[in-house]
Amino acid sequence: MTRSPLPVGLIFGGASGEHAVSIRSAATVAAAVRHADNAGRYTLRCFYIDPDGRWWGSDVAEAVLAQGTPVRPEQLPQPLPEPGFRGFPAGALEVAIWLPVLHGPNGEDGTIQGLFTLMQVPFVGSGVLGSAVGMDKQAMKAAFAAAGLPQVPYACASASQVAQDPNALLDRLEAELGYPCFVKPANLGSSVGISKATDRASLLAGLQAAAALDPRLVIEQGVTARELECAVRGGGHQPLQASVLGEICFDADWYDYETKYSEGKSHTVIPAVVPEAIAQRARAMAIQACEAVAAMGLSRVDFFYSEASGELWLNEINTLPGFTSQSMYPMLWAASGVPLPILVREMLEGAREWHQASLLGGPSA
Ligand SMILES: Nc1ncnc2c1ncn2[C@@H]1O[C@H](COP(=O)(O)OP(=O)(O)O)[C@@H](O)[C@H]1O
Numbered sequence: 451m452t453r454s455p456l457p458v459g460l461i462f463g464g465a466s467g468e469h470a471v472s473i474r475s476a477a478t479v480a481a482a483v484r485h486a487d488n489a490g491r492y493t494l495r496c497f498y499i500d501p502d503g504r505w506w507g508s509d510v511a512e513a514v515l516a517q518g519t520p521v522r523p524e525q526l527p528q529p530l531p532e533p534g535f536r537g538f539p540a541g542a543l544e545v546a547i548w549l550p551v552l553h554g555p556n557g558e559d560g561t562i563q564g565l566f567t568l569m570q571v572p573f574v575g576s577g578v579l580g581s582a583v584g585m586d587k588q589a590m591k592a593a594f595a596a597a598g599l600p601q602v603p604y605a606c607a608s609a610s611q612v613a614q615d616p617n618a619l620l621d622r623l624e625a626e627l628g629y630p631c632f633v634k635p636a637n638l639g640s641s642v643g644i645s646k647a648t649d650r651a652s653l654l655a656g657l658q659a660a661a662a663l664d665p666r667l668v669i670e671q672g673v674t675a676r677e678l679e680c681a682v683r684g685g686g687h688q689p690l691q692a693s694v695l696g697e698i699c700f701d702a703d704w705y706d707y708e709t710k711y712s713e714g715k716s717h718t719v720i721p722a723v724v725p726e727a728i729a730q731r732a733r734a735m736a737i738q739a740c741e742a743v744a745a746m747g748l749s750r751v752d753f754f755y756s757e758a759s760g761e762l763w764l765n766e767i768n769t770l771p772g773f774t775s776q777s778m779y780p781m782l783w784a785a786s787g788v789p790l791p792i793l794v795r796e797m798l799e800g801a802r803e804w805h806q807a808s809l810l811g812g813p814s815a
């Protein structure tokens with residue numbers, strides 16, 4: 451049976467610190483949708499959210515994809531509308547399936563998923579709940595803990611505790627966690643705002659820096675461990691499937707922003723060289739992690755693995771992982787026998803089937 455090509459809406463950029471990464475991810479995904487293996491199936495329409503949150507149609511979006519870097523103000527039609535979402539650009543209402551390739555706040559956190567849900571149009575990836583719980587490290591950790599999944603010891607704090615009674619907070623964190631520990635804003639990503647504290651002074655400085663970025667904070671006991679990652683896809687009507695594992699190796703004390711995004715400072719090993727029992731445990735935990743936060747479609751689940759003790763801890767879930775040509779998520783699937791054009795096609799078809807079933811009164815995400 452042949453069908454006419456479906457309009458797929460690729461939306462990228464976003465009012466988030468990960469705007470530039472999203473553009474690189476979107477270029478890879480656009481090429482996969484347009485790949486010869488998907489010929490005749492889809493027509494791709496691209497939409498760009500500028501760093502101030504305005505939505506733009508295909509002229510601006512294609513120009514940004516071609517240049518590979520954020521829009522320059524003079525490229526945008528003037529006068530500029532107010533920042534934020536002010537309505538749909540031309541072509542958006544005809545989209546049959548949305549493909550959000552957005553990272554971080556305003557794209558990975560349930561906000562745009564809520565808009566697509568209200569529109570009653572299928573979209574790739576987790577729904578409002580999975581996206582929101584996966585984004586906020588406090589909520590994510592609570593969901594993992596409730597599911598009995600192993601995590602390093604952690605504590606939660608708020609920016610107002612840092613401002614109002616820092617000494618009481620420092621006392622509590624020293625008693626519960628000790629040093630070294632890691633301070634994290636709950637809702638950023640790419641290691642932004644994260645610091646490693648080795649004493650009371652650096653803990654206070656780290657808390658104050660994180661509190662300036664986010665009212666919700668997480669503090670974790672520091673562990674010496676290798677960093678493993680697993681890609682998950684499926685969900686809805688399909689079983690969740692876990693990929694082979696990858697390892698991030700880097701030449702730094704920890705995987706901070708500079709190490710993540712500087713050429714040559716880190717590399718990946720796929721498949722990760724770990725005992726088969728560890729690989730199996732991580733794959734099973736990756737699926738449990740998705741179930742715990744209600745993630746579906748695609749997620750990357752990250753682990754800490756102590757070779758010395760054999761312990762494996764869940765670190766985090768990313769419900770819209772990076773898709774650049776160097777990103778772990780597509781590479782893990784390629785190494786598991788699923789090339790990128792097929793991976794993207796199956797994500798689109800899975801979203802469509804899930805949506806159709808929910809319209810028929812089936813389970814909703
Ligand atoms: N508890 C910890 N022990 C050791 N290293 C950690 C710990 N938490 C974070 N790190 C280091 O910080 C990096 C970023 O932390 P992560 O929680 O993954 O934040 P992000 O969401 O920004 O990626 C990790 O990849 C790791 O190198």
Ligand SMILES: [Mg+2]
Pocket residue numbers: 752766
């Ligand atoms: Mg991380």
